Structure formats: C-alpha cells, structure tokens
Amino acid sequence: xxxxxxxxxxxxxxxxxxxxxxxxxxxxxxxxxxxxxxxxxxxxxxxxxxxxxxxxxxxxxxxxxxxxxxxxxxxxxxxxxxxxxxxxxxxxxxxxxxxxxxxxxxxxxxxxxxxxxxxxxxxxxxxxxxxxxxxxxxxxxxxxxxxxxxxxxxxxxxxxxxxxxxxxxxxxxxxxxxxxxxxxxxxxxxxxxxxxxxxxxxxxxxxxxxxxxxxxxxxxxxxxxxxxxxxxxxxxxxxxxxxxxxxxxxxxxxxxxxxxxxxxxxxxxxxxxxxxxxxxxxxxxxxxxxxxxxxxxxxxxxxxxxxxxxxxxxxxxxxxxxxxxxxxxxxxxxxxxxxxxxxxxxxxxxxxxxxxxxxxxxxxxxxxxxxxxxxxxxxxxxxxxxxxxxxxxxxxxxxxxxxxxxxxxxxxxxxxxxxxxxxxxxxxxxxxxxxxxxxxxxxxxxxxxxxxxxxxxxxxxxxxxxxxxxxxxxxxxxxxxxxxxxxxxxxxxxxxxxxxxxxxxxxxxxxxxxxxxxxxxxxxxxxxxxxxxxxxxxxxxxxxxxxxxxxxxxxxxxxxxxxxxxxxxxxxxxxxxxxxxxxxxxxxxxxxxxxxxxxxxxxxxxxxxxxxxxxxxxxxxxxxxxxxxxxxxxxxxxxxxxxxxxxxxxxxxxxxxxxxxxxxxxxxxxxxxxxxxxxxxxxxxxxxxxxxxxxxxxxxxxxx
Numbered sequence: 284x285x286x287x288x289x290x291x292x293x294x295x296x297x298x299x300x301x302x303x304x305x306x307x308x309x310x311x312x313x314x315x316x317x318x319x320x321x322x323x324x325x326x327x328x329x330x331x332x333x334x335x336x337x338x339x340x341x342x343x344x345x346x347x348x349x350x351x352x353x354x355x356x357x358x359x360x361x362x363x364x365x366x367x368x369x370x371x372x373x374x375x376x377x378x379x380x381x382x383x384x385x386x387x388x389x390x391x392x393x394x395x396x397x398x399x400x401x402x403x404x405x406x407x408x409x410x411x412x413x414x415x416x417x418x419x420x421x422x423x424x425x426x427x428x429x430x431x432x433x434x435x436x437x438x439x440x441x442x443x444x445x446x447x448x449x450x451x452x453x454x455x456x457x458x459x460x461x462x463x464x465x466x467x468x469x470x471x472x473x474x475x476x477x478x479x480x481x482x483x484x485x486x487x488x489x490x491x492x493x494x495x496x497x498x499x500x501x502x503x504x505x506x507x508x509x510x511x512x513x514x515x516x517x518x519x520x521x522x523x524x525x526x527x528x529x530x531x532x533x534x535x536x537x538x539x540x541x542x543x544x545x546x547x548x549x550x551x552x553x554x555x556x557x558x559x560x561x562x563x564x565x566x567x568x569x570x571x572x573x574x575x576x577x578x579x580x581x582x583x584x585x586x587x588x589x590x591x592x593x594x595x596x597x598x599x600x601x602x603x604x605x606x607x608x609x610x611x612x613x614x615x616x617x618x619x620x621x622x623x624x625x626x627x628x629x630x631x632x633x634x635x636x637x638x639x640x641x642x643x644x645x646x647x648x649x650x651x652x653x654x655x656x657x658x659x660x661x662x663x664x665x666x667x668x669x670x671x672x673x674x675x676x677x678x679x680x681x682x683x684x685x686x687x688x689x690x691x692x693x694x695x696x697x698x699x700x701x702x703x704x705x706x707x708x709x710x711x712x713x714x715x716x717x718x719x720x721x722x723x724x725x726x727x728x729x730x731x732x733x734x735x736x737x738x739x740x741x742x743x744x745x746x747x748x749x750x751x752x753x754x755x756x757x758x759x760x761x762x763x764x765x766x767x768x769x770x771x772x773x774x775x776x777x778x779x780x781x782x783x784x785x786x787x788x789x790x791x792x793x794x795x796x797x798x799x800x801x802x803x804x805x806x807x808x809x810x811x812x813x814x815x816x817x818x819x820x821x822x823x824x825x826x827x828x829x830x831x832x833x834x835x836x837x838x839x840x841x842x843x844x845x846x847x848x849x850x851x852x853x854x855x856x857x858x859x860x861x862x863x864x865x866x867x868x869x870x871x872x873x874x875x876x877x878x879x880x881x882x883x884x885x886x887x888x889x890x891x892x893x894x895x896x897x898x899x900x901x902x903x904x905x906x907x908x909x910x911x912x913x914x915x916x917x918x919x920x921x922x923x924x925x926x927x928x929x930x931x932x933x934x935x936x937x938x939x940x941x942x943x944x945x946x947x948x949x950x951x952x953x954x955x956x957x958x959x960x961x962x963x964x965x966x967x968x969x970x971x972x973x974x975x976x977x978x979x980x981x982x983x984x985x986x987x
Contacts, residue, residue, distance in 0.1 A: 294542065301349065302545035303342055303423040311341040324420050325618070326474065327455060335417070336387035342423060343372060343385035346430040354385060354430040356393035356415040359446040360400040361852050363660075363746055365577050366436075368395055369429055390432065391417045397438050401855070403848025405442045412439040418447060421574045424544050433574055442845055446748035447570070449840050453755035454478060454569055456838045460759040461615060461623065461639075463766035467775065468635045473617035478755055480614075481566030481735075482576045482747050483550075485607035486583055487558050487595040488530065490986055493978040494593040498875075502867045503860075504597035504744070505662065507956070508876070510964040511603045512981035515557065522555045529987060530560065533590045537562070540582050546575045555671075556605040557984040566612060566735075569755070573748045576609075580744075592987065596744040598662030599669075601980060602960075606666035607743035611750055614735035615639065615758075625734040631688045631697035634779050641689075641786040642765055643736060644679060646757040647729055648793040650834070651677035652814055652825035654729075657753040658740035659819040659853070661860040666742075668817065670800045673728030673739050676808045676815045678795040680727035686796060693787045696780060726799035756840045763838075819857050820945045826850040854945040858934075861948040861956075865931045868956055872924050875976035876963055880917050883970045884910060909969070916966050923959040930955040 299306070309317055316337040323330045346354070355367040374384040397413025415434035423432045436445035443449060454477070461476035494500050499507040516522075526534065534551050541548040547565040554561045562583075564575060580596060587594040599606035615623040623639045630636055647654060654677055658667075668674040681689070684701045691697040724730050728740045741750050765782065772778035792811040797804060808815060816822045825831055827850050832843045841849070887910045894901050930952045937944050967975060 298542045299545040301425045301543040303345060304545055307345060311345060330419060332387055335391050339385050339387045339390040346425055347383055349425050350428050351425050351430045352428050354432060356434040357431040358415050358434045358436040359746060360436055360444060362401060397444060400444060401852045402444055403851035405438055405848045413444060421571050446746050450570060450573060450748040450752040452840045453752040456840060457755040457759040460762035460766060464762050467769040472619045475618040477616050478569045479566045479616055480569045480572040480751060481564060481612040482572060483561055483563040483610040484579055485554055485561045485743050487600050488587060488592045488987055489558060489595060489983050491591050491593050493983055496977050498871050499867050503864050504595060505600045507864060507868045508960055508963045509980045510967040515604055516555055521553050521557050524553045533586060533592060537582060537586045540586055544578055546578055558987055569751050576747050598742045598744060599665035605671040608672050608739060609741040609743050611738040611741045611747055612735050613738060613754055622734050637783055638765060641783055642761045643758055644793060645786050645790050646761045647677060647679055648790040650757040653753050653831050655816050656822040656825045657750040658742060659822040660742050660745055661819060661857050662744060663742040664818050667740060673726060674799050675817045676813050677728055679793050680724040680730035680796055681794055686794060689787045692783050752840060756835055756838055759838055760834050818949055820949050823850050823853050851941055854941045857945045858948050861952055865927060865952050865956055868959060869927060872959060879974050879976045880966055880970055883974050884913050913969055916962055920962045923962055927955040927959050
C-alpha cells in the first residue's frame, strides 16, 4: 500500500469514528429498533420509550468502549454558545462498588437550571427547573471522554429557552408547506423536504502571549484601542496565500479533530485580512449543520491553544481591517433526490423551480426586517456596511439569466434562457471551462449561487440557527399561500403563470445585481422602500411587529411570548456587551495608557531640562513641540475618560424600558467610547513603542 493510499485509508477510518452515526447504529442496534429510530429521524414520527431504552444501552456500551466516563446533554441556550453539564455513568452498588448505567430516562431528559440562562423574563430567579430533551435527528458524539447528546431546552412551563427548538419546528413547517406545492406539481414520491446548509466560518488567529497582554481581547474579544499598522491588507497578498507552517500545522490538527466528530471540513485558506482564515464544511441538513458549526467554533478555540494561538471569532476584532462573517449557503431538497432550487439547463421552462425561487424572493422582501435581525449582534454592527461585508440593506442577487427570465414573466411569459456557454481562455493548453449561470456577487447580502442562496450577513460568532429558522419560516409562509392558490386552481398552468407574474411585479424591488457597497445603491434602495437597518438595537423592533408575531405563531415556530423574550434578550445582551467594553476601555485608559503617556512626557521634559542645564545654544524646538503635542492630547484623553465615566454611570442607572436603555448605550456610551479611542490611537503613533503598554496591531496581525 502506497503512502497516499495509507493516508486515504486512515482518513476514511478516522472520519466519524467518535460519532454514534448511522453506520454505528445499524451495527449495534437490533433491526426493529434501528428501523423505528430511522423512521423517527427521517419522517418525524414519535419516539417510542422502548426504542429509546435500547438505544440508551447501545449508546452507553459504545461510548464506554471509546473511553467515555461521562455523558452530557449538550444544548444551545440563548447565550449564543452551547452549554453542558457532565454526569458520570457510575451507579453505586450495595457492596460499595459501582456499575456503569445509562437509562432511557437519562438519554431523553435532563434538568439544567433554567433560571441561570437568558430567558427574557420567562423565568424568575426562583423558578429554576428546565428540561433538556434528546434530539435524535442529530447524532451523539464523544469528545474529551464524554458522550455528548444533542438536546433541545425548554422551561418547566414549556416555553422555548434555546435556539435548537425553533429550528427543528421550522424544518417541519417548511417541509409540510413545500410538500403541498410539490403535490400540485404531481410529485407523489417525496415524503419530506429538507433544508440544507453549508456555513463557511471566518476567524482570526493571534499569538497567545500577545493576546494575554490585551485586556480588551480577553474581556470583549475585540481590540478597543489600536492604531493602524503601516501595512494592512491593501497589497491583497494574504488572501489564498501560502499557509505559514504554524498555521498549516494548526489546520491539519483541526481537520483531524473535526473529522473524528463527523464534521466534513472541506476547504481551508487564508482570508483577506492578515491573520484571518476560513474553514468551509460540506453542506448538511440544517439541524446537523448548526450543531456542526458549534462544534467547529469550539474546536477552533481548543486546537488553537495547543499551538500557542488564540482564535478570535468576533466580527470585528481589529478596526480598519476586514472583519469576519459566516456565509450561510441555504437550499431545499426532497428526500427523493431533487434540489428544489436547481434551475436546470432551461430554467424558463422549469415552472416548479420558478415557483420555489419566487417564493424565496417574496419571503425575503416581505420579511426583510426579520432576516436582518436574525443576523444582528453587537459585533456585526461594526461590520455590516463597512465595504467588507454586505450593507445593512437586504437585497437579492440573481444574476443575468434569472433576472432576464423574471422580466420575461412580468411582460407576459418566459420563452428563453440566456445560455452562458463555455469560457475559452485563449491558451491552447488550457481547458475550455463551462461557465456558471451566474457570477458571484460578494457584495450582496442574499445571493443566488447556482442551486442555493448564500446569506452573507450572518455574524462569525453567532449561531446559524436564528438565520435559518427565520428563513425556513418566512419561506414556509409564502409556500403556504402559494399552495392555497394552486390547490384551488381550475386551470393550473394559467394560475402558475399569473402567480409568478404577481410575485415578480410586487417584489422585483428586492432584486439588485450591482455593487451593494456603492452610495448610489443606498439612495436607490431608499427610493425602492427597502429598509436600511444599521444597528442591532433598531433591528430588534422587527421581533415585536404584529405581522411578524403572527407568522411565527401561525406556524408554531415561536409564540408571541417567546418572541418577546428573544427581543428582551437581544437588547439585554447588547446593553451588557457595550457596558463591558466601556468598563474595559476605562480600565485600560486609566491604568495602562495614562501612566505610559505621563512617563513619556516626563522623559521629554527631562530631556529638555537636561539640555537647558548645559547652557548650550541648542535648538530644542522639536522637543518642546512634541511635549506640547503630547500634553495637549493627554489633556483631551483625560477629559474623554471623565466623559465616558459619566456616560457609563448614567447608562447603568437608567430606569427606562429595555429598548431605550439599549439606545442610550448605542447613542451615548458607544459614541464616548469612539471619542476616547480616537485620542488614544493618536497617542499610540507618538509615544515610544517600548513604552506603549500593550501589543500593537502590527504585532498582533503579523507575528503569528
């Protein structure tokens, strides 16, 4: 066996080796139990207790053989990260020894403290009980000698307290409504429609020794001070550049760890900014892809530490440098093998595709505000609209071919498709390349890319569950209306054409194939009536609009109480995040920057005094000008510290409602933070580099 064959064989053996996946279940479960569990997973039938009991025993035996000593119900509370409480398999016996046990009850149900997680008022401090419920549609896995069991999380009174439950509900809803549409098109074989996602993950890596010297990175995940280095990303030499050996070794171990956990890490490369990188997995069902993305984020951080690095997932860890996002590649497929967003070679003749395409267009236009808030967090406010990520205006890129077809539909009916043909490069030895149906528009927030939509606004540190359950639900709502019409149609083909024409005419405003970064587009979007929601605080209003409350309640994804709780949680998180950043800035400004600048001015003053003491006629204008410049900036810096202290204190003592409280942090505290930073960054460019109290951007970005 060659070395290559050995490595390939090893990879196939490693992949999924720590996952209780389908192959393991087929091997270890009795056939009736396996079939019953697969029916629950594939068709959504209720999980029977006797099936869970057999699965629990098999799962325990497998986990123990793999070295596991504990199990945990792994869930996704509204913190935005995952949570876990570990219990051992041991159970005491009468003779003072222990046996290894794991029951059906322990598999399907856990009881974490619900009042200790964000609830938006759903749970009072004394109302502690909450439940985790086994999600059998996402496979269990072993990590750090613990069996991880993916679960949903709810309160004692049944309200949803997590991000997984609405995602699972939305997957069922869109499947139900999409099947109704498929039935009127004559599809009788599909029994389920599955939404799939391939989330690309961007991240930064910095040296841990340097990271540990920056309080802002430690407490907030981003730099609150920092002047731009002489070189940034302007040479465009980092994107897809050769991997440094240290980074390459990190990525190799990262791949191995992810492959063990069944995560199909496929692509890795340097991103645009220095010290920025990207990982992309192969797409999977939305629920499993969401779990895998949490695994990816956690594994990125752990493996980085083993290499003396720290992984930064913040959307904007460095001002003036490209930030990080998460491109959410979303599509719909049937369990009989159709991609419902695949246009085929003649999309103008593919009425089924056009109906599903137009359903997405209408959904995105009508519920753009909900899609926007699904991608909102404090970090993303720094990134969206900064000419490195899509603007805060939702629009759809379709490309020339589909746009032309929709224009034909609006004008009476589509009769042709633009054929892209082949791309001849002009060198005989290079192959002729088949051209894709569309170009890629990297400035678009919601772009059609061949057989899927790429939602590019999603924040790098956030869970993809929110964007996907919103997307699933709003598309399901439009498909429901479409099914209602087509099921009653006397002339099916005529009704389809009328339906398509109406959607195109009413919602073509959302389609934009140009440069989303341009100021002209901002003005044009305003003329079209498209919302430009620039901040998380403003975006949250969408969650309590009656129209949006109604659609999520109608489909049983979230009721209005649960949506109101999420509204409160997002605002509270924003308040806490900005407050922590402000307090961190004050700490660094008063205890690090001020003393350093004072020492520097003291050195200049001493130098001037020493020269003057010699009695020599020496020109000291440069020294006195420098002393004057630094002293002036120092005085302004001190005033700005006082100003930020007052703003932070006033905000902390604010007694209004949550929205107004968050708006105060955005409009007052954050503004004062920016003013303080502006002076500090000027001082950094003057003060002796050896005296500056923490690592600079140049050191952080280029010393990996």
